[in-house]
Amino acid sequence: MSESKSSDSPIILRKQGAITHIELNNPKRRNALSREMTTLLADALREAHADEDCRAIVLSGRGEHFCAGGDVSAMQADRPILGSRLRIEHAHHIVRLLAAGPKPVVCAVEGVAFGLGMSLALASDVVVAAEGSSMCAVFNKVGLVPDMGLMWTLAQRVGVAKAKQLFFSAEVLDRSSAQALGLVDHGAVKGSAIDVAFGCAEQFCTAAPMPIALIKAAYAKGFGSLEDALRAEVDYQPALYLSEDHQEGVKAFFEKRKPSFKGK
Incomplete structure (x- = not known):
């Protein structure tokens, strides 16, 4: 395995044969996405998709959680409409790279996948979730609409009516409930989501x-x-x-x- 970014970086990219592993590295904040992480994640995904030796991508979070959402501390700052539009459009590159990029993406979820974490997971092609993990479209609790493509990706899996209910209620779904709804493709025992995700990715590596x-x-x-x-x-x-x-x-x-x- 080779590692192309420092382990101190908030986004770590490693290569393991034909699989590129991209890891969110902000465990003290449950891997909540900062603006820096958003930029670096987009860069890592571009690098992986452009790598001719890469045949599949695994996305995960370091520590006990996948991603708790956006960095709420940044929401206390003034955010003029024009600047916000530009930041949102910049973040949309991540969604396009996950959902429409040429390489299959497998997301390994441990702990929480809330808000933007849920958006990242459902923009991926395959979702692996461990026992004890949970998902929540938490945006309504902070007075926002779902973002990072979740209004589209969630409805693709559960239908528009159920997606609206989940958005309105901000219901927390445990692993079994999420899997029953079709939000989780493969289950895993706690701590082994990454292993199951790599197993899925290895299958894709042999495909055309x-x-x-x-x-x-x-x-x-x-x-x-x-x-x-x-x-x-x-x-x-x-x-x-x-x-x-x-x-x-x-x-x-x-x-x-x-x-x-x-x-x-």
Whole structure:
């Protein structure tokens, strides 16, 4: 394993084979996101997506919690509308990189995933949550609407009606409740969410990278109808027919072996 950022950094990026591990590193504040962390997290995600050797990303938080949300202490400062708009739009880069970036992202949740923590988890492709963890769309308690894409990502998993109820009530969901609603894809015993997340990521590392990237892009853009889905097939599939990975997959099928995809 190699580590490209100092362990003192609020965002740590490590490479373990074809998996890039990005870790929120502010455990004293339960990994609440500061402005600095927001910038560094976006940078780390860009680096991982641009790395040709990276085939999957694991996102986690150091210590007992994944992420308690935004840094509430920063909410005491004056925030003019124009400056706030710019900061929010800057933070949106993270959501786009998680939800629409070309590499699959697995989020490992221990402890709380509240507010922005819930937003980060649900913008990821796969959510692993440990026993004792909990999620909450806590924004209403501080007089705010959900942000970092949560109004879209939560509704994608539970539907609009249930998403509105969770936003209005700010109900705290334990792991079993979150999993029953479809917010959690894989459970784990306490302290082992990261291990399960790496197991999921390792599976993705053997898959063909280009279809994954295109599938993520298509779903991020959205399908308003069957015709939108059919159009995506027409737009993407012919180019994949010509790819080296497709030819390798066909060859491996006839040779009765596992394919070795290279993203070409």
